[in-house]
Amino acid sequence: MTEPLVRRWLDEGKALAGQKRYEEALAAFNHALQLDPGNALAYGQKGHVLNGLKRYEEALVVLEQAFHLGYTSGWIYAKKGYALYELNHHREALEAFECAITLGYTRGWIYAKKGRILYEFGNHPEALAAFDQALRLDYTEGGWVYAKKGLVLNELHRHEEALTAFQQALQLGYTRSWIYGQNGYVYNELERYEEALEAFNNALALGYTEGGWVYAKKGRALNGLERYEEALEAFDKALQYGYTRGWIYGQKGSALNGLQRYAEAAEAFDRALQLGYVRGWTYAKKANALFELRRYAEAVQDFEHAIKRGYTRNWIYLKKEQASLHDTSPK
16 A cells, blocks of 8 residues: 555655756655655655755765665766755866766766866866866757856867857857956957957946956057057056956056157066066166167166076067167276
8 A cells, every 4th residue: 555655645745846946846755755665756856855955965974875785876976966066066066977877877967067177176187078078968058158268278288169168158048248358368368359359348247346356457458559548547446346366457458558658668567577477578668768768888788587497579679789789888
């Protein structure tokens, strides 16, 4: 008599869970367990609906009971992985997802979550492979997977492919402000500054500043377009947000050079160097400002610093020679 009743409650619970009526499904599985306390399948299904109710700690306890009773399918490892993922126990979640896949339970959402974990761990090639597998299984999550794939491709410096992934995310309606910011970043890397500027403006219109990062990158695009006054405004905005990176002062110095405000430019480049932005480019641009200020001895020194760091442009050698001819300091 008991077994048919247990089966009825299990079937009813599954049907309700399939309709996302999780509270009612939970009651059905509890009825099944009252009749058959050792039913591993009921524990597994109960864990699934607890996940649906976002009661992840309880779900893990119940799923462990199912494991203890011998229910070790790929499906149940996936459900365990899901609960662990939502609780930010990502290393354990990854292990559970790997077990699910090994046992043949290969669903797109598993690969998507696996990809995100691997991305957070800095394992970009494997993260990309996981996102690609999710997409092969037609799992996009409204464009989220394409967006995350774009982030990974950016980290791998595969910028054209990243741009394609971000565009696919937007086409699927995943219009998050940070995607526009990332689009702008890619366009900057590809020296497509008009498109970068449009993307950063879209990000800012949606309220995305990322602590000043968007303004800083917008300034970089404006520098590329030789719109130096606007670039300075953007860099100052970034600094107001507390985004004080050496490269921003370097770019600010470049804009000031473009506006022939050489004394301010030299100060900006000095600040960049103090903050660790020690590049041949920085020394070369600072030297140019010093040259225009007729501080020839200092200019020669900084041109030499640029060359030592591999920043070898024809104009550097020409200006260094001219500065040397003008330098009247004692040798």
